[in-house]
Amino acid sequence: MNISSENILVTGADGFIGSHLTEALIRSGHKVKAFVQYNSFHSWGWLDDAPYDIRDEVEVIAGDIRDDQFVKDGMKGCDAVFHLAALISIPYSYRSPESYIDTNVKGTFNILQAAREHQIKRLIHTSTSEVYGTAQFVPIHEGHPLHPQSPYAASKAGADLMALSYYHTFQVPVSIVRPFNTYGPRQSARAVIPAIITQIASGKGEIQLGDLLPTRDFSYVSDTVSGFMTVSRSEKTIGEVINIGSNYEVSIGDTARLIAELMNADVTIVQDPARTRPAASEVQRLWADNAKAKQLCGWTPAYGEMDGLQRGLAETIAWFSNPDNLQRYKQGLYQV
Known part of the structure; x- marks a missing residue:
């Protein structure tokens, strides 16, 4: 599917990677709807700092992916979804593990269920290299066993497996992007x-x-963003897990x-x-072994x-x- 003419939803658009991806999609001519976490300050996160030409083009919807009705309503009319919304701090997952299950697993379930009901044409789900745990061999390819060593990593592994189950069971056209350690402007200082x-x-x-x-394996944010976009443009990546890393x-x-x-x-x-x-x-x-990304869709890190x-x-x-x-x-x- 060529997503250039499609209506695209980005969840977690207010965050570090999500804001960069939202800007890149709009600059590439896409119509973008941005899910941001509701708050009483009416803040759009990092999208507040986006240039006016970006803010004028993006449709921002504030809510919570843990609310299935919010997700269903917001996804109406969309053709492709980039799902980045998640709790990501590993240390905080030691303190509040249940919140990671609610957001990362149940939130992803809501996205998958809505994608199924609305017959979304492409769903790009965000994973993390943390699901591999300490490398059992290097470089790590996508067949490496999953060995999550924190509640955060376990919640993401669970979300990944749920996403793949919706591909196999309901033919939801899911691709899983597994970024390694992304860094760059706007990242939280907890990293x-x-x-x-x-x-x-x-x-x-x-x-x-x-x-x-x-x-x-540190991946610069523009490489991670280009990885998301490149994976979304290839039919060969449907039903696949793809590492995005620098090798x-x-x-x-x-x-x-x-x-x-x-x-x-x-x-x-x-x-x-x-x-x-x-x-x-x-x-x-x-x-990261990033050979699969190059093989399936021609992505390589800059x-x-x-x-x-x-x-x-x-x-x-x-x-x-x-x-x-x-x-x-x-x-x-x-x-x-």
Whole structure:
């Protein structure tokens, strides 16, 4: 299906990746309806900061994906859905696991059921590399066993399996995009790269981090967005799980040192117990095999390997270092 002439719904459009995806879809000429989390401040999240030409084009609907009637009503008239709405903080999932089941599993069920009833032509469901757990082999391809090590990861694995069940049972045309660790402008400072940058940018000489040894495959946000859009345009991806990652592995400690170097900062890294996951819950190694994405739909990262990581970090640093952006973050507060 060519989605260029279709009406598209983005859930979680107020969030980090969702806002970037919404803007990219509109700039590509799509008609976009944006689901945002209802709040009494009438805030659209990061869409509040979108250029006027974006805000004038997007149709924003505030509500809650846990409400099945809201989802059904909002999805009327849509041809394609990008489902990104979710609770995503791993540390908070230790404190409030039931809320992750309600939002990530039941919310996804509501999306799937509405997609089935409205005969949606394409549904792109968002997964996470966390469902793999610590790599049993690298690079991790889509056949790697699922081994979620946190309530968050378990809720996402459950949502993935529910999505695939609707494809097999009811022929809902689902594709599952499994991003690895996306980073870039607008990301929450609960994530490691913004946590490092905001602490340095605010003048701290001592950087508080969790475990420095785990490795991650960092994907720049524009690569993740292009992955979503490319997957949605290929019929070959229906019923498939597709990794979106850079195919490059780097440790948290080395990432922090690289960021300090790019920011010309002399800092000391200190491990903060409050930022450390329970030992058996920490995912020690993630490294994406992205060959399937290239094979099925021709997607490859523009920010791959060390060169791409450095370019992506430089762009991220520039955004966070802008005083107007930095002031949005509470640099002295660790927020789970």
